[in-house]
Amino acid sequence: MAVQILHAVVVLTLLPLLTLRGKWLARYFAVDVATYVVAAVAWRHLDGADPYFAAVAFVVAKIALFALFLNVATMVRWSPNRAFLLALLVYSLLVPAMQRTPIDGDEPFYLLVTESIVRDFDLDLSNQYRELDRSAVGRLDLRSQPGDPVGEEGEQYSRHEPLLSILLVPGYLLGGLSGALVTMVLFAALLVRSTMRFLEEEGIDDGTARAVFPFFAFGPPVVFYAARIWPEVPAAFFFVEALRGVRHRRPQRWIPALLMLSFLKLRFVLVALPLVLRTFLRFRRASTIAMLVAGLPLLVVWLITGSATNVHSIGDLFAPGAGGPFHGAFGLILDGAAGIAFQAPFYLLGIFALVRWREMPEGFRLGCFSAVLYLLFLVPRSEWHGGWSPPLRYIVFLMPVLALGAASLRAPLRNGIIALWTLGLVIHGVAYPWRLFHIANGENVAGEFLSRLYGSDFSRLFPSFIRLNDAAIVAAGVFLASVIGFAFLKGPSLPRPLVAATVSIVIAAAFVAGQQAGPRVDFEDAHVTHQGGELFPHEYTVARFAYRGGWVLHEGQSVSFLARRGPATLHYITGIPARVQIGPRVYDLPASRSYQTARVRIDSGGRVVLRVLRGSVNLDRLEYD
Amino acid sequence: MTAVLVRWGVAAAVSAYAAAVVTRHGTPIDDALPAIAVLMTVLAALTHPSIQLSVPLLLIGEIVLFDERLRLLWFGLVIGVAFAAVILWSGPIRSRTAAVVITVAAVLLLRWIPLSEVLIGRELIVLAFSVAIVLVLGATPVAIAVAVATALFTTAVPLRTLMVPAGVLALAAVARAAGTWRLRLPVAAATVVTTMMLFFAWSGALARAAPIMLRGGPPSLERIPVRIALAAGESVEIDIPREGKGLIVSGANVPRLRRGTPLGTIQPAGIVVRIGDVADWGVLRREHYYNSRNPLPRRPGGLVRGYGQTAWIDASGRIDVPPGRVTVRAEPTLPRGASLQIDAIELTR
Numbered sequence: 001m002a003v004q005i006l007h008a009v010v011v012l013t014l015l016p017l018l019t020l021r022g023k024w025l026a027r028y029f030a031v032d033v034a035t036y037v038v039a040a041v042a043w044r045h046l047d048g049a050d051p052y053f054a055a056v057a058f059v060v061a062k063i064a065l066f067a068l069f070l071n072v073a074t075m076v077r078w079s080p081n082r083a084f085l086l087a088l089l090v091y092s093l094l095v096p097a098m099q100r101t102p103i104d105g106d107e108p109f110y111l112l113v114t115e116s117i118v119r120d121f122d123l124d125l126s127n128q129y130r131e132l133d134r135s136a137v138g139r140l141d142l143r144s145q146p147g148d149p150v151g152e153e154g155e156q157y158s159r160h161e162p163l164l165s166i167l168l169v170p171g172y173l174l175g176g177l178s179g180a181l182v183t184m185v186l187f188a189a190l191l192v193r194s195t196m197r198f199l200e201e202e203g204i205d206d207g208t209a210r211a212v213f214p215f216f217a218f219g220p221p222v223v224f225y226a227a228r229i230w231p232e233v234p235a236a237f238f239f240v241e242a243l244r245g246v247r248h249r250r251p252q253r254w255i256p257a258l259l260m261l262s263f264l265k266l267r268f269v270l271v272a273l274p275l276v277l278r279t280f281l282r283f284r285r286a287s288t289i290a291m292l293v294a295g296l297p298l299l300v301v302w303l304i305t306g307s308a309t310n311v312h313s314i315g316d317l318f319a320p321g322a323g324g325p326f327h328g329a330f331g332l333i334l335d336g337a338a339g340i341a342f343q344a345p346f347y348l349l350g351i352f353a354l355v356r357w358r359e360m361p362e363g364f365r366l367g368c369f370s371a372v373l374y375l376l377f378l379v380p381r382s383e384w385h386g387g388w389s390p391p392l393r394y395i396v397f398l399m400p401v402l403a404l405g406a407a408s409l410r411a412p413l414r415n416g417i418i419a420l421w422t423l424g425l426v427i428h429g430v431a432y433p434w435r436l437f438h439i440a441n442g443e444n445v446a447g448e449f450l451s452r453l454y455g456s457d458f459s460r461l462f463p464s465f466i467r468l469n470d471a472a473i474v475a476a477g478v479f480l481a482s483v484i485g486f487a488f489l490k491g492p493s494l495p496r497p498l499v500a501a502t503v504s505i506v507i508a509a510a511f512v513a514g515q516q517a518g519p520r521v522d523f524e525d526a527h528v529t530h531q532g533g534e535l536f537p538h539e540y541t542v543a544r545f546a547y548r549g550g551w552v553l554h555e556g557q558s559v560s561f562l563a564r565r566g567p568a569t570l571h572y573i574t575g576i577p578a579r580v581q582i583g584p585r586v587y588d589l590p591a592s593r594s595y596q597t598a599r600v601r602i603d604s605g606g607r608v609v610l611r612v613l614r615g616s617v618n619l620d621r622l623e624y625d
Numbered sequence: 626m627t628a629v630l631v632r633w634g635v636a637a638a639v640s641a642y643a644a645a646v647v648t649r650h651g652t653p654i655d656d657a658l659p660a661i662a663v664l665m666t667v668l669a670a671l672t673h674p675s676i677q678l679s680v681p682l683l684l685i686g687e688i689v690l691f692d693e694r695l696r697l698l699w700f701g702l703v704i705g706v707a708f709a710a711v712i713l714w715s716g717p718i719r720s721r722t723a724a725v726v727i728t729v730a731a732v733l734l735l736r737w738i739p740l741s742e743v744l745i746g747r748e749l750i751v752l753a754f755s756v757a758i759v760l761v762l763g764a765t766p767v768a769i770a771v772a773v774a775t776a777l778f779t780t781a782v783p784l785r786t787l788m789v790p791a792g793v794l795a796l797a798a799v800a801r802a803a804g805t806w807r808l809r810l811p812v813a814a815a816t817v818v819t820t821m822m823l824f825f826a827w828s829g830a831l832a833r834a835a836p837i838m839l840r841g842g843p844p845s846l847e848r849i850p851v852r853i854a855l856a857a858g859e860s861v862e863i864d865i866p867r868e869g870k871g872l873i874v875s876g877a878n879v880p881r882l883r884r885g886t887p888l889g890t891i892q893p894a895g896i897v898v899r900i901g902d903v904a905d906w907g908v909l910r911r912e913h914y915y916n917s918r919n920p921l922p923r924r925p926g927g928l929v930r931g932y933g934q935t936a937w938i939d940a941s942g943r944i945d946v947p948p949g950r951v952t953v954r955a956e957p958t959l960p961r962g963a964s965l966q967i968d969a970i971e972l973t974r
Contacts, residue, residue, distance in 0.1 A: 030812040031713065038819050042702060044841025048692040416678045453689065497629075497670065500677035501636040501643070504662070507684050508643035 004096055008059050011089045015066045018085055024073035028066070035062060056097070056431040063090060064423050067214030071207075071414075078206050084193035087217045087226075091185040094227035094430065095178055101434045103177070105389045107229040108137040109145070109158050111180060113165035114172045123162055123304065124155035136177040146542055149310070159310060161301065163263040164231045181227050184234075188226035191237040192217040195400040198240050201247065202361035204407045211414070212407045215346040219422045221392040222399060224429050224436055230389065231264040232396035238264065239271065240400045243367050246275055254279075255293060261397075262297035266310060269297060270374040271397070278369070327465045328379030332395060334475045336462030337444035338385035341475075343392055343425065345418045350402025353409050355487045360408050367401030382546055385466055390429070390436035417503055440545040442467025443525060450514060451527035455607070456562045458514040459525060466545060467522070517564040517605065523551040523619040532557030536618050548595065550620045553580075558611035564624050565605040570598045571620040578615030583608055589617055637666040640680045647684045653739035653932045654697055654826045658687060661700075664730045665707060671723045672711045679707040697826035697932075704734065705822035709815040712766045724764035728755050731773040731818060735828040738933035747781040754779075754790035761797040763807060766814035771797070777821055777832050782911050827936040830929050833909045834921055834938050843925045843938055847972035848873060854964040855889065855955035865948045865970055872953070873926035873969040874898055875906040875941040878962045880917040889955045889965040891946055898965065903942035906966060910937045926971065941968050 016028045039058050046054050070076065103111065112128045115135055120127065125144065132140045149157040158165075171183030195216060199209045216222060225233045238261040245254025258272045276293050302308040333340050333351055340347045353360055354368065378384055378394055386393030428445070429436050435445050443451070447459030463475035494502065521528065524535055533553040537544055550573075551559060570587075573596065578589045583603050590596070600622070602608055610619070640662035648658050662680045669677035682703045690696035711727055732755050737743050755772040762768030775793045780786045824831040824838055831838045849869075853861055854877055863872070876888050884901045891898065904919035906927075911934065922942030929938050955965040 027812070031815075034709075034812050034816040034819075037816055038705070038823065041820055041839055042698065042823060045694070045698050047845050048695045416675045417681075420678060420682070450689070453691070495632050496674045497632040497636040497666075497677070498639070500669075500674075500680055501639040501666070503681045504640050504643035504684055507681055507688070508646040511647050511684075511688055 005055075007096075008055075008093060011093055012059065012062050012066070014089055015063070015086055016069065018082055018089075019070055019077055020073055021075040021077060024069065024075045028069050028073075031065065031069075032062075035065065050431075053427075053431040057427045059093065060423065060427045060430065063218055064214070064419070067218065070214070071211050076206075076210065078210055080193045080196035080200065083196040083213055083217065084189050086213075087192035088185065088189040090218055091188050091223075091226045092182075094223070095181045095185060097430050098181065098227045098433050099177065102138040103229060104434070104437055105230070105387075106160060108139050108142055109160055110165050110168065110229045110231075111135075111137050111172070111177065112142070113158050113160065113162055114168040114180065117162075117165060117169055118172060122155075123157055124151065125158055126154065126156040129156065136172075136180075138177070149306070157304075161231075161263060161265055161310065162304065163260065164229070164234065167234065168229070180229060184225075184229060185227050187234045187237055188222065191222065191233055191240065191400070194237055194240040194244065195403060198244055198363060198400060199404055199407055201244065202363040202404055202408075204361075204404070208407050208410055212403050215406075215418075215422060216399065216403045218426065219346055220344040220425050220429065221390065221396050223426060224390040224433075225393075225396055228390065230393065230396075232393055235261055235264050235268055236397040236400055239268075239367075239370075239397045242272075242275060243363055243370070243401070246279060246366065247363055258293045259296060262293065263300065266297060266301060267374065268397070270377055271370050274373050275366075275370040278366075325380040327468065328381065328384030329375075330472070330476045330479070331384055331465030332379065332392075334463045334472065334479055335385065335465045336447060336459075336471075337438050337440065337442075337464065337466065338391050339463070339465070340392065340395075341479075342444065342446075342462065344399075345421050346406060347399060347402040348418075349406035349409050350404075352483065352486050353402075353405030355483055356409070360405060364401055364404045364408060367398070367404070371398050371401070383543070385440055385545070387440065387543065387545065388437055388540075391438075417499065439539055440466050441524060441549050442469065442522065448526035451525065454515055455527060455529065456515050457518040457521070457525065457527040458510075459527070460518045460520075461510050461514055470519070517562045519564075519624050521561050521563065521622040522549070523559055523561075523621060524549045528559050528561045530559050533559070548620055550618045552616060552618045553610075553612045554616045555612055555614055558609050559619070560607055560609045561622075563602045563605060563608040563622075565602055566624060567599065567601050568622050568624045570600050570622050571595055572598065572617050573620070574615060574617040576615045578617040579613040580617065581609075581611045581613050586613065589615075595620060633666065633670040636670075636677065637663045640666050640677070643684060644680070644687075647687050649687065650691075650693065650696065652693065652697070652826075653741075654700065655687060657738045657740070657933075658683060661704070661734065664733060665704070667726065668707070668711060668730050671720070671726045673714060676707050676711060679703050698823070701823040701825050704825060705819035708822050709819040712769060712815040712818060713811055721760065721764040724759050724769055725756050728759045728769050728772045731769070731822065732776040734825045735773070735777050735821065736934045738825075738828075739935065742933070742935045744781060747784065747787065750787055751776050751779055751781055751790060754787070754794055758790070758794050758797050761794065761801055763801070765807070765809045766811040767808050768797075770810075770814035770817040773818055773821060777828060780832070780911055780914055783915055786915055826932060827929055829911055829931065829934045829936040830909070830938050832934075833911070833914050834925075834940075837921060837925050837938060842929060843927050846873070846926060846943075846969075847974055848969035849972065850969050851967045852969075853967045855953065855967070856964050857955055857959035857961075858957040860952055860954035861967070862950055862952050863967065863970070864950050865946055866972075867948050868972050869946070869948050870971045870973050871943055871945040872951075872967055873941045873971055874903050874944055874953075875922075875927070875939065875966045875968055876900070876903055876919075877906055877964045877966050879960070880905040880908045880913060880919055882960075882963075883918050884920050887956050888959065889953060891944065892952045892954070894946055894951065896944060896946065898942075898944060902944060904940035906939050906941060906968075907937075908940050911935055926968070939968075941966075943971055 016025055020028050112125050113123060116123055116125055116128050132142055144156050145159060148159045168180040168183050171179035196209055238257045241257035242254045245257055261268045262272050272293055298308040301310050331339055336342045442464040443459040444462050447462045450458035460469050461471055463472035465472050533551050536550045536552045537547050572589055574589055574591055577591050580587050582600055587598055587600055589598055641659040644658040644662040648655050665679045666677055683700055686696055686699040690699055732752055736748055755776045758772040758775060759768045775790045779789045855861060882900045886900045887897050889898045901920050901923055903922050907913055908917040908919050922940055924943040926943035927939035927941040929936060931937055953967055
C-alpha cells in the first residue's frame with residue numbers, strides 16, 4: 001500500500017511539472033498542498049468508509065483538478081507527446097489497480113495464448129488448460145469456450161485472433177501479467193498521443209484539445225481498457241493511425257495500420273473495408289494494396305484455424321437480434337448499463353456532432369463513414385452491448401472520432417454535469433474494477449445499488465434496451481427531441497441557472513418514483529429480496545443475455561418485493577408441478593417445457609412474499625394489468 | 626436583469642423543493658438541506674453558476690449515504706469544495722457584494738443550524754461584525770477567511786464574548802491603516818474556509834474543540850456503559866473484562882479546575898486521574914465553554930453530540946487500565962458538588 005501511495009504522489013507531482021509553467025505551476029502546487037491538507041483532516045473522519053475507495057476518489061479528484069488547471073491555465077506546455085507522457089503516468093496507476101481481482105472476460109484467454117507462444121511456441125492451449133496453476137492468469141476455473149476451434153490432433157485453439165497475444169509477448173517475458181498490462185498501457189498512451197495529433201491535424205486548437213484530453217484519456221471507456229487485456233485500445237490506436245494516414249495520403253501509415261486493425265479482430269475488417277473502398281475509388285493504383293488489406297487477415301486466419309472467418313460464419317453477421325436494430329442503435333447511446341449516455345457521457349457530444357455533419361472536420365466524417373458498415377452489422381446483434389466486458393467494448397475504437405466531433409462543437413465542453421458524472425464513473429470503475437463487468441440483465445450498478453438500499457425497483461428508472469423498459473422509450477423520445485432541437489437551435493436551450501436545478505428536480509422525482517412499486521417485477525433483480533434459490537442462468541453462463549433470466553425457487557424458499565395491488569400475470573417455467581403462495585392466496589403452477597403464465601392477484605400494496613409451497617419453479621417476472 | 630433574477634429565483638425555488646422532497650434522515654442538518662440549496666444557489670448567482678452543481682451532489686449524498694457521520698462529512702466536503710472554488714477563482718470576488726455574500730453564506734451555514742437554537746439578536750451582531758471585517762479588510766479571500774473564522778470561534782454566550790469579533794474588527798482596522806489589507810492569499814484562505822466548512826455539521830464542536838476535530842474527532846470506541854458518579858472520597862470496584870482496554874472517565878461540576886488537579890485514583894494500577902487526562906463532561910457546550918478553565922482531554926473518549934453550532938463533544942478522557950478488578954476512588958479534596966464520573970469501559974476493537 002505504501003508503494004502505491006508513493007507511486008500516486010509521484011505521478012500527481014509529475015503531471016503539472018510536465019505541463020504547467022510560471023505562476024500557474026506555482027498556483028497549482030499551492031492548491032495541491034491545500035488538497036493534501038484538507039484530505040488529511042477529512043481522512044481521519046472516514047471511519048465508516050472503504051479506505052481504498054476513499055484513496056482512489058482522492059487520486060481521481062486530484063487528476064480532475066489537474067485537468068481543470070490544464071484547461072484554464074494560460075501558461076502551458078502542450079503537445080501530443082506530452083499528452084502521451086501524462087497518459088502513461090496516469091495509466092501506470094491503473095496497472096496495480098486493475099489487478100485487485102483476477103483478469104476477466106476474454107482477458108485470460110488472450111494471456112493463455114501469450115503463454116502458449118512463449119512456453120510452447122504454438123497456439124495449442126490444451127496443456128495451458130491442464131496446467132492453469134502454472135499460469136499468470138490467476139484463474140483456475142478456465143475452460144475452453146464452446147465453439148473454440150479444435151485441431152486435427154485434438155489441439156485446443158482459442159477463438160480469439162492471436163495478434164494481441166503476440167503483441168503481449170515482450171511485456172509478458174519481462175513481467176508476467178503486469179508486463180502484459182504495461183504493454184496495454186503503452187498502447188493506450190500511444191492512442192492518446194495519436195488522438196491528440198489527430199485533433200491537431202483536423203484543426204482543433206490547443207485549448208480545445210486540452211479540454212478534450214482528460215475526458216478522452218482519463219474518462220471511460222478508454223481508461224477502463226487502458227490497463228486491461230482487450231484488443232479495443234490497440235484497435236482504436238490503429239484506427240486513428242489509419243484515418244491519419246488516409247487523410248495525409250500516406251499509404252505507409254494507413255496500410256499497416258489497417259492490416260494490424262484487421263488482424264486484431266476480424267470484425268474490424270468491416271471498418272477497414274469502407275476505408276479501403278474509399279481509397280480505391282479515389283486512387284485506383286492502390287487497388288492491389290486495398291485487396292491486400294482486406295484479404296490478408298482472412299488468409300492468415302485461414303492458415304491458423306482452417307477457416308478464413310475463424311469460429312465465425314458469414315451468417316453471424318446477419319444473426320437476428322433480441323429486439324431488432326433499434327435496440328442496439330438506441331442502446332449503444334442511451335442504455336443505462338451499456339450506453340454512451342450513462343457510461344461515457346462526454347461522447348454524447350460526439351453523437352450530437354453528427355447533426356452538424358457539414359460543419360464537422362473531414363477526419364470526423366471519414367471516421368464515421370468507415371464505421372458505418374461495422375455499426376450496421378453490430379446494432380441488430382443481441383450482443384450489441386458487448387457481453388461480459390467493461391462497457392462500450394464494441395465501440396471503443398470509435399471514441400477518437402467521437403472525441404473529434406465533441407471537440408468540434410467546442411461550446412458544450414465545459415459541462416459540469418458531464419464532468420461530475422465522468423468523475424464518478426472513473427472513481428467507481430477504478431476502485432471496484434470487477435463491477436465494470438455486468439451480466440446484461442437490464443439493470444445497471446447504480447440501479448442495483450439503490451434497489452438494494454431501498455428495497456424497491458430503482459433499476460426501472462434507468463433506460464434499458466437489453467430488457468426494454470418504459471424509461472428506454474422515454475429516453476429515446478427525449479434523445480430524438482434533443483437531437484432535433486440541437487439541429488435547429490444554435491444556442492443552449494436551457495438557461496444556465498436552471499441546469500443544475502433541473503438535475504436536482506429530476507433526482508428528487510426519480511427518488512420518489514423509485515420508491516414506488518413498478519409495473520413489473522423481474523425476480524432476478526436486486527430489489528427483490530431472495531430467501532433462498534438461485535439465479536437462472538448462472539452468472540457466468542456464456543451469452544447469458546440470450547436467456548430469459550429468472551430466479552429459481554425450491555420448496556420452502558421465497559422472495560419478497562414491493563408490489564402494487566391488483567391482478568397480475570406471473571411468468572414462469574417449471575418441469576414439475578409447483579404450488580406457490582402470494583400473500584394469502586395459493587396458486588398451482590402446472591409443469592411445462594416452455595414458459596407459462598398464471599393469473600394472480602395481489603390483495604394489498606406494499607411488500608409481498610411469494611413462497612414456494614411445493615415443487616420448484618423458475619420465476620421470470622410478474623406483470624401488472 | 627429581471628430575467629436573470631427570475632431565472633435564479635426559479636433555480637433556488639426548484640432546488641429547495643427538490644431538497645425538501647429528498648430529505649429523509651431527520652437530523653437538523655438534513656432538515657436544513659432546502660435552506661442550504663437556496664444558499665448555494667445564491668452563491669452561484671453571485672459568483673459562478675457551476676457552484677450550483679453542489680446541490681445535486683448534496684441530494685445524492687442524502688439519498689445514498691445512510692451512515693450519518695459519513696453523510697454529514699460528505700455535505701461538508703461538497704460545500705467546502707464549493708467555497709474553495711469560489712474563493713480560488715478570484716475573478717468573482719472582485720465584487721464586494723460577492724465577498725459579503727460568501728461570508729454571510731458561510732456564517733449562516735456555520736452558525737444558524739439548527740435554527741431553533743439560534744440566539745437571533747446575538748447572531749445578527751456576529752453576522753454584522755463578519756461583514757464589517759470583510760469590508761474593512763478589502764473583501765479579499767483572506768478577509769473572508771478571517772471573518773468566517775472569527776464568526777466560527779465566537780461562542781456568543783455570554784454576551785461579552787462578542788468582544789472577540791469586535792477585537793478582530795479593531796485589528797482589521799489597524800491592518801488596513803498599516804496597509805497590509807491588500808493581502809489576498811487565496812489558497813491559504815480557501816484551505817481555511819474549506820476546513821471550517823468541512824465540519825459545518827458540527828461547527829460548535831470544531832469551534833470549541835478544534836484540536837480534537839482536526840485530529841479525526843473523538844475515536845469511535847467499543848464501550849460498555851458504566852455511568853457511575855463518585856462524590857469526594859467515594860470509591861467503586863469495577864471488573865474490566867478481558868477484552869477491556871481501559872476506562873472512559875470525566876468530571877462533573879469541575880469546570881474551574883486547572884490542568885493537573887487530581888480528580889481520583891485507579892488502583893491497583895496506581896493511576897492518578899487529573900484534569901488534562903479528562904475534563905468536565907459538559908464543558909464544551911456552548912453555554913459552559915466560556916467559564917471553563919479545563920484543557921481538552923489528552924486522549925478524548927467522548928462522543929460528538931448535537932449538530933451545527935450547538936454540537937459539542939463530551940470531554941471524557943480515556944485511561945488505559947489492564948483487565949481485572951480495579952478500584953476507582955474520587956479525590957477527597959474534590960470541591961463540593963463535584964464528582965468523578967466513570968462513563969464506560971473501553972473495549973479492544
